[in-house]
Amino acid sequence: MKNFNNIYNFDNLKENFFFNSELELRTILSNFLNEDIGTGDITSNLLIPKEKTSSGTIVCKHEDIDRTIIASGLAEAKMIFEICGCKATQMVEDGSVVSKGTEVMSVSGSARSILKAERTALNIVMRMSGISTKTRQFVEKLGDLSQVVRIASTRKTAPGLRYFDKKAVVLGGGISHRKRMDQLILIKDNHIAIVGSVKKAIELAKSVYGEKRKIECEVVNLDGIVEAISSGADIVMLDNFTSDMVRYSLEKIREYGLREKAVIEISGGVNYDNIYDYASSRPDVISIGSLTHSVKSIDYSLEILN
Structure with missing residues (x-):
């Protein structure tokens, strides 16, 4: 398998997903809490004595x-409970396989505080687990081809949630692709329409950045693939090709001796039913927007024990 760290350099969790500091992540999660809490949980404050302590567990309810259900977002949920002054302990690691009835986290502390953190923590876990689970579903569909073809996310994420969405993809067995627009030069159809040609766009990018930035170029036909590789693109994105077009195009660039000169990415029109047809041509990457823009959450609940 090609070393995608050298091309994308975005699938290392420690270096590329964590914020510049834990404080920055805590600030983001605190803002999520503030959105939910407002001036206070008037229901819990009314019904539950301030001194009351409780404990509970977060349980997977999804059948x-x-x-294969993948637990994700537990590290963030733990931090949310801790921000509220509770003690939280992960019972499984992020990226673990779970099933209905699996206890994934225990929490204890002020009853009011536990309930204050509950919804925000569960929302994070449910969404991230949904993304990780869907990613794993695509990876498993490829079988042995998953050792050759990588599944990638896109920037089709919910605003404000990109860190969480893309981390969840990686925990599910995919790669992140670029997290922000400043990490990779990605020349798309509208850039080409304005500049004039694939060759001209790539040459302009290289004249400014040289080898300092990887260049990806979106193309719509075989001629575009050849032009992009010949002009020095590191990654060529085959946009909205049919699986037959992909197969034909990759066969031709192998004949031309160009296949190993660039990473080939497939994007557009790929779904669970047809992904194996695309992967069987052995591109390097298949990027799928639905991993993050059409999330089916995994059901979890907090069960109070006392």
Whole structure:
């Protein structure tokens, strides 16, 4: 398998997903809490004595015999409870396989505080687990081809949630692709329409950045692939190709001796039903927007024990 750290350099969790500091992440999560809490939880404050302590567990409630369920977002949920003054302990690691009834976290502390953190923590876990689970579903569909073809996310994420969405993809077995627009030069159809040609756009990018930035170029036909590789693109994105077009194009660039000169990415029109047809041509990456823009959450609940 090609070393995608050298091309994308975005699938290292420690270096590329964590914020510049834990404080920065805590600030983001605190803002999520503030959005939910407002001036205070008037229901809990009314019904529960201030001195009351409780404990509970977060349990997977999702029953899905057709998919491997991946727990994700637990580190963030733990931090949310801790921000509220509770003690939280992960019972499984992020990225672990779970099933209905699996206890993933225990919490204890002020009853009011536990309930204050509950919804925000669960929302994070449910969404991130949904993304990780869907990613794993695509990876498993590829079988042995998953050792050759990588599944990637896109920037089609919910505003404000990109860190969480993309981290969840990686925990599910995918790669992040670029997290921000400043990490990779990605020349798309509208850039080409304005500049004039694939060759001209790539040459302009290289004249400014040289080898300091990787260049990806979106193309719509075989001629575009050849032009992009010949002009020095590091990654060529085959946009909205059919699986037959992908197969034909990759066969031709192998004949031309160009296949190993660039990473080939497939994007657009790929879904769970047809992904194996695309992957069987052995591109390097298949990027799928639905991993993050069409999330089906995994059901979890907080069960108070006392």
